[in-house]
Amino acid sequence: MKAVAVYPADEKFAVIDHPEPALTDPKDVKLRMLDIGICGTDKEIVSFEYGTPPKGSPYLIIGHESLGQVVEIGPQVTRLRVGDLAVPTVRRPCEVPSCIACRADRQDFCYSGEFTERGINQRHGYMTEFVVEQERYLNPVPPSVRDVAVLVEPLTIAEKGIAQLKQIQQRLPWREQGSRALVLGGGPVGLLGAMKLVLEGCDTTVYSRTPAASNLEKLVSSFGAKFVHAETASVADLAGQVGNIDVVYEAVGASSLAFEVMPYLGTNGVFIFTGVPGRKGPVTIDADTIMRDAVLKNQVIFGTVNASTESFADAISDIGSSLGKWPDALRSLITRRWPLEQAAEPLAGKSGGIKNVIAVAS
Numbered sequence: 164m165k166a167v168a169v170y171p172a173d174e175k176f177a178v179i180d181h182p183e184p185a186l187t188d189p190k191d192v193k194l195r196m197l198d199i200g201i202c203g204t205d206k207e208i209v210s211f212e213y214g215t216p217p218k219g220s221p222y223l224i225i226g227h228e229s230l231g232q233v234v235e236i237g238p239q240v241t242r243l244r245v246g247d248l249a250v251p252t253v254r255r256p257c258e259v260p261s262c263i264a265c266r267a268d269r270q271d272f273c274y275s276g277e278f279t280e281r282g283i284n285q286r287h288g289y290m291t292e293f294v295v296e297q298e299r300y301l302n303p304v305p306p307s308v309r310d311v312a313v314l315v316e317p318l319t320i321a322e323k324g325i326a327q328l329k330q331i332q333q334r335l336p337w338r339e340q341g342s343r344a345l346v347l348g349g350g351p352v353g354l355l356g357a358m359k360l361v362l363e364g365c366d367t368t369v370y371s372r373t374p375a376a377s378n379l380e381k382l383v384s385s386f387g388a389k390f391v392h393a394e395t396a397s398v399a400d401l402a403g404q405v406g407n408i409d410v411v412y413e414a415v416g417a418s419s420l421a422f423e424v425m426p427y428l429g430t431n432g433v434f435i436f437t438g439v440p441g442r443k444g445p446v447t448i449d450a451d452t453i454m455r456d457a458v459l460k461n462q463v464i465f466g467t468v469n470a471s472t473e474s475f476a477d478a479i480s481d482i483g484s485s486l487g488k489w490p491d492a493l494r495s496l497i498t499r500r501w502p503l504e505q506a507a508e509p510l511a512g513k514s515g516g517i518k519n520v521i522a523v524a525s
């Protein structure tokens with residue numbers, strides 16, 4: 164079968180022929196892959212900055228945002244049937260007995276760092292025709308969200324982040340209204356995070372550059388958030404417009420912007436990092452103000468990566484809600500679908516748009 168693979172040692176990537184996987188365990192499920200989303204992590208992997216092939220393999224099949232359809236099930240599979248749609252999770256637990264997070268099925272909080280990730284770290288991914296996976300790593304998806312279900316995995320980042328935000332905000336039991344939220348970045352993670360914050364009743368503002376030919380302001384307004392153009396409004400202007408910022412949801416991966424915004428985080432505010440910046444060298448930050456405010460304003464600053472099965476279930480439910488409320492806005496996050504043979508073009512990052520998707524089958 165065809166697969167998109169990267170060879171880190173040789174610094175090349177190609178559409179290759181890879182053996183079609185077969186069921187080997189009674190709880191295995193075989194999926195025909197339908198859609199695979201491309202994100203910044205994939206672009207880094209094909210630039211050889213990130214990503215590790217499975218032990219003994221010279222290549223890694225990429226792809227971790229996906230949707231598949233069940234074509235075969237093992238005799239002990241109970242939740243999925245042939246024909247069902249499913250989104251697989253990404254991270255698999257480490258084998259370190261003392262890693263209590265992995266032992267509790269919460270490999271998204273792995274302590275040992277020896278977790279693996281499909282399509283990223285020591286496990287082949289989903290940008291291929293067929294995949295075999297254990298049932299417990301598959302999340303059933305209703306057919307009504309078929310065309311946008313590839314957005315479930317990037318939405319899980321917001322689901323996990325906002326679940327933690329809610330835990331933190333339990334310390335403020337007198338709050339009656341949704342938070343005032345600021346989203347940094349108008350890419351897929353930022354826009355899906357903004358939609359989730361709006362669903363949660365937050366007064367949400369997205370701060371982003373607007374690439375030529377895109378109409379992010381119109382898109383963002385159509386799902387009930389505000390938009391501030393980073394080209395024309397400074398961070399100080401932005402903060403003046405938003406008021407006391409209860410939540411910052413960072414989705415740009417640029418440390419300089421994140422730390423420029425941090426001094427404007429409000430009293431009792433929460434700053435959520437989701438971006439993974441490249442190592443571009445030190446940036447100057449106002450460390451005294453940041454530390455002083457963190458203490459004197461009871462602020463919480465945290466980072467979040469990957470997601471649990473619960474966050475996948477929440478994302479599938481919220482994709483359904485968003486599709487019901489804002490069908491055009493949600494669908495417009497998917498800019499274009501490409502055949503697998505042409506994966507190189509969107510992976511090179513030059514095709515533009517919001518989310519590019521490889522459509523392996525329909």
Ligand code: BGC
Pocket residue numbers: 202204227253254280283316317468469470
């Ligand atoms: C993926 C996560 C993964 C992270 C780090 C992200 O692009 O969505 O599942 O944990 O990269 O590898």
